[in-house]
Amino acid sequence: MSEKYIGIDIGGTSARVGEFDGLDLDTVRKREDFQISNEYPEDMERLAATIRKLTEGDSPAGVGLGIAGEFNEDRSRLVQSPNAQGWVDRPLREDLAAELGCRVVLINDAEAGAWAEAGFGGHDQDFWFITWGTGVGGGIVEQCSGGPHVIAAEPGHHVIRWDETSPQCNCGKRGCIEAYVGGAKIAERFGKPAAELSDKEWEDVTDWFARGLYSVIRTRPVNLVVMGGGVASKQARHLPEIERKLNEYLGGLRAVKVSGATHGEDAGMVGALAALRAEG
Ligand SMILES: [Zn+2]
Missing domain, CATH: 3.30.420.40 (ATPase, nucleotide binding domain)
Structure with missing residues (x-):
């Protein structure tokens, strides 16, 4: 099983994708940034290709994705987003999990900041x-x-x-x-x-x-x-x-x-x- 984990930060216009060696090291080992188009199929394709590039073709062990907006109850799709309106109501979690063959966790951007301090802030x-x-x-x-x-x-x-x-x-x-x-x-x-x-x-x-x-x-x-x-x-x-x-x-x-x-x-x-x- 791969020990490569992926952390994604979707901002107003750009995606930052980082690869981590395991779950306990907060150092981004490799990273790629790209501009999001807000066209969902195109962005998903680009995201999957970027992740595969970082993992050298391996399936990652898990993917966490932070984005501004609100999620539905089981946190599988966005119901509102100030920046990525084209992603709203799309099956984001399932699509990424199926494409990459691993589990995917979605959080909002403020929670991501809180999690960074909670998990690795000391x-x-x-x-x-x-x-x-x-x-x-x-x-x-x-x-x-x-x-x-x-x-x-x-x-x-x-x-x-x-x-x-x-x-x-x-x-x-x-x-x-x-x-x-x-x-x-x-x-x-x-x-x-x-x-x-x-x-x-x-x-x-x-x-x-x-x-x-x-x-x-x-x-x-x-x-x-x-x-x-x-x-x-x-x-x-x-x-x-x-x-x-x-x-x-x-x-x-x-x-x-x-x-x-x-x-x-x-x-x-x-x-x-x-x-x-x-x-x-
Ligand atoms: Zn207000």
């Missing part, structure tokens, strides 16, 4: 994983006797201000955490990308984020928040300020550490591997 406590990129997502990681476990959650759509003047969120509501601090919403609110904000504008962003995290922490109390995603990694210098304000709002209820994620841009592939291991 954390020994329960924590909130927050993806801070174009949008805001995340999940709760619990340390259970059988190993860490990721509980799906939507912290980005926690409403922090119910008010008609609050910024509109992508989910249709107003005043969500994402509507204040998501990368796309930062660009909309300030008319420039996150990288160009002034110190005063960053004060606004970090303050809303700390208020949002206050509510998130009160909902599921933990002492650690791990932040992944593009904005979190590029703007990591602002994490200490978010941590400081969050603890100020908590007013001594508990001391919460806010830290950056471990895996950088490989997190999606590593997380898909960790989810595969957990379901194995």
Whole structure:
């Protein structure tokens, strides 16, 4: 039996495919990236060909695939996806499993980030994983006797201000955490990308984020928040300020550490591997 495992991260326009030697090493041994066309048959063909290239023709032992969107109940197909609309309602899990001759696990992109930290982040406590990129997502990681476990959650759509003047969120509501601090919403609110904000504008962003995290922490109390995603990694210098304000709002209820994620841009592939291991 092959010990080659495949972790796939489907982003807005590209697929990152990584090969891992076994389930316990978080190092991507070989990788291939390609642009997705959003035409399902074409993308499946390309994906299968890329995997076979990485495994030198062998059937992989398992494939984990992370993609933005929501799945049906048994997690075999997408029912909604912001980027890969052409893949929606297609039998993604069965098609890949039949094509490659191995088991396939599907997770969403925020869960993949959480799984990367849960499986390979070296954390020994329960924590909130927050993806801070174009949008805001995340999940709760619990340390259970059988190993860490990721509980799906939507912290980005926690409403922090119910008010008609609050910024509109992508989910249709107003005043969500994402509507204040998501990368796309930062660009909309300030008319420039996150990288160009002034110190005063960053004060606004970090303050809303700390208020949002206050509510998130009160909902599921933990002492650690791990932040992944593009904005979190590029703007990591602002994490200490978010941590400081969050603890100020908590007013001594508990001391919460806010830290950056471990895996950088490989997190999606590593997380898909960790989810595969957990379901194995
Ligand atoms: Zn929302």
